[in-house]
Amino acid sequence: MNKICMNRKYLGMMVASLLLVLGFINGFANDTIKTNTEPIYELWEREPVPHLIIETEADVRGNKLKYFPYDEAWEQWSYPIGNGYMGANIFGRTDVERIQLTEKTLFNTGLYGLGGLTSFAEVDIHFNHKDVEDYKRSLNLNEAIGHVSYLSDGVRHTREMFISYPDQVMIINLKADKPGALSFKLAPQIPYLNSLRVADKKTGTVVAKGNEIILSGTLPNEGNNFEAQFRILNDGGTLTAEGGSIKVEGANNVSILIATGTNYKLSSEVFLNNNRIKLDPSKSPHERLSKIIGSAASRGFESLKERHVADYKNLFDRVQINLNSEVSALPTHKLLASYQSKTKDTYLEELMFQYGRYLLISSSREKTLPSGLQGVWSAYEITPWTGGYWHNINVQMNYWGTFAVNLAESFEAYINYFKAYHLKAQDNAQAFLKKHHPDKISDDRSKNGWAIGTGATPYKINMPGGHSGPGTGGFTTKMLMDYYEYTLDKDYLEEVAYPALLGMSRLFSKTLVPQDDFLLVSPSASPENPITKEQLEGMPGHLAENGRHYVTKGCTFDQGFVWENHSDVLKLAEIMDIKEPFLETIRSELPKLDPIQIGESGQIKEWREETTYSSIGQRNHRHISHLCPLYPGTMINSSTPEWKAAAIKTLNLRGDETTGWAMAHRMNCWARLSDGDRAHKIYQLFIEKKTVPNLWTLHPPFQIDGNFGVMAGVTEMLLQSHEEVITILPALPKAWNTGYFNGLVARGNFVLSAKWTKMNLTNLSVTARSGGTCRLKFDKPEKAHVVDANGKKVKSSVSEKGILTFETKAGQTLQVVL
Incomplete structure (x- = not known):
């Protein structure tokens, strides 16, 4: 077992502790926090993503570059799914569905001499359904599944799309509610084959045979060999392979499996290698991908879905939150438009918080690379600012809220990344000191x-x-x-x-x-x-x-x-x-x-x-x-x-008003200063000015750090623990005067759940994952006492500064009776 990854015993304790917290509150407090009626968080629309022209856009220096487009449909309307290794944007179209794929390690020359993330593949699914009724597309955050449903010629067509972390494949499940009514053509493509940059001129092929398509090629910049494998599992109908596409005719339902990869492997050698070509051009991901997709195919759709949902919900379900809200009946773009013009619906603020958690799970997992500037999504040949890890705030902001929102495992991606680049960073220290402080260089490299x-x-x-x-x-x-x-x-x-x-x-x-x-x-x-x-x-x-x-x-x-x-x-x-x-x-x-x-x-x-x-x-x-x-x-x-x-x-x-992620930093600062209304004002401004219909947020252009930054800001308003004391509701704004949270985490490995009404705390419980001394700060602690799960009073004290202190045992859940 890798010791520096969170050990499995700890993970089991974490889940068990959360269940204890939830069950304890429901069964022990008079004013219960309802956990069996948590809302279904969805982004949804009644129309497919519109067909918009992909325009050439000036880059940050004002130069017109033909390889630097602006894809408004992708950036503002498509729905992102991912598993940390790969990401996909789904459009929900009924004529020709567009699915854009990204894989974190496919890098071209990019910008600034660093290389840059580039789009991996475009996948078209030709349905030719033009006159449709009762259309809905949605992204379910509770299960991390995209849905499309509509009627065409009296047939109900449905799609479910997700990317599984445990099985490392994307799954597209297509159904028709009448036998033999499902027909389409699957046609993946390699984007940007005709690059203006010599080092970025990909070579590749798309070959279909039987029920499989293999898209493969080479991007010469880093000796990057890439491949995507597609496999069709059909119930009924016929399959016809033609060139680089497969026609499916007369099926009942079909699952399309997609596995992607390159010859990249995270290691110290990648960073230490100073050659322009960092990867071994003789290596191919083909064998590995064949095993992945073969294993997934042997499981079948229902098993893949079950494993995906179980894996995802183990993370997502740890935190429940209500910010004085009720689920809106409006489609997402109308909810956003209403918020931007008049009605500050706190449900959208709550949805944005949970969307941040969804995006973090989707873009950063234990064995993947970290979440970059665009998470794990890019439709572009030249991704803005490389799509990389910018260490003067952006990558840090990606992980600011990670621990408090009960997703510590997602940071293991950065830990592994750090371990890989650490030796090169030691070389950097040598070079930096040689340039600026040559008299201070030690012969002992470690010093x-x-x-x-x-x-x-x-x-x-x-x-x-x-x-x-x-x-x-x-x-x-x-x-x-x-x-x-x-x-x-x-x-x-x-x-x-x-x-x-x-x-x-x-x-x-x-x-x-x-x-x-x-x-x-x-x-x-x-x-x-x-x-x-x-x-x-x-x-x-x-x-x-x-x-x-x-x-x-x-x-x-x-x-x-x-x-x-x-x-x-x-x-x-x-x-x-x-x-x-x-x-x-x-x-x-x-x-x-x-x-x-x-x-x-x-x-x-x-x-x-x-x-x-x-x-x-x-x-x-x-x-x-x-x-x-x-x-x-x-x-x-x-x-x-x-x-x-x-x-x-x-x-x-x-x-207050600046670029997206910078507003998020200001929001967190005001929360630290205990000014909840000012932090909330900036959160409102951020949603008004920097958020688009798919709830991605803009610098501009799209940068995911803003989504993660405001997620951290919401948490910082509800719970702080940076002063060796856990402060409950330290920056609660008037707009959230009534609400609750379950499962937020404080330093010291304590899991907190709380409820408040009209700005007054009414319920509070603590689960100690590691045990030790717990110090709590909230209004009127002198009136509180602590009891265990059996109702037995636990010894506690209140200091002159109003800190309630008591001892805990590992795995123990305690109720603070107010």
């Missing part, structure tokens, strides 16, 4: 730590520089720390978390240079906020090589993450009872970091040289990197009221 820059893909990682300083590494280790604090997985602590954080502190220590009485990171930059030539005049720093970003010493972004990482290392060392000389170095450096400075406008400075707000940088820039010590960091908290006041001033000066 130099590791470094990661902004851009990363399954093939490459960058070195810090340009518009972001080395604090990017601390931004990354904060995720690794969170995984431990939420799961308390000791094997992971020993094998991954502590070594990773210790290595980052070793690098940070070598980047610190004395200035006055302080130690400042050098070189340092605040992600992506540009500076004008006028602002640069008289400043001690200089412009980066790109000529837009200011490089100096001691930016808040870098200083803050040195503080966070150093503090976390010491915390982990104490847990493990480790004593070594370098820990004393960390302790001596912490007081000299001076990470937060307040400027003349009462703002938190982004740069130490800053005077009044925006004397350096753009006034309303999307990034709020200098507020990362507030969220996702922990340095700005209730014990630093002056810093909190400056954070409020900074957020007000920066403004």
